[in-house]
Amino acid sequence: MRCTSDGWGGGITIGGRKICNLRYAGDTTLLAATGAEMTTYLDKMKRISTELGISINRSKTKILVIDRPGKLELTGNFDLEVVDNFVYPGASISSNRPCESEIRRRRRNFRIWRD
Incomplete structure (x- = not known):
């Protein structure tokens, strides 16, 4: 995941620092301010994981939208479950x-x- 976020300027700002992901053990949480940012990040993650020969487990991958009305619009080919918590x-x-x-x-x- 580190190679996915290297050089990427997206994410959210907390305490003056841009944060685009949180990693703990085998889990990663992606953070984006907009749907377009999340689409860009997911595209990059998908491309790099394919290059490395690994796949994203779609059944364990969820999307949670916080502090935004309506749904997150992802423009790529992502069939991911949106959850409330x-x-x-x-x-x-x-x-x-x-x-x-x-x-x-x-x-x-x-x-x-x-x-």
């Missing part, structure tokens, strides 16, 4: 009110341990 790694991320659902999830887990 997912857990990565250990934190629940949601398309709306991301912090509230994570706080509720952690409170439920706390109750289990307290009992």
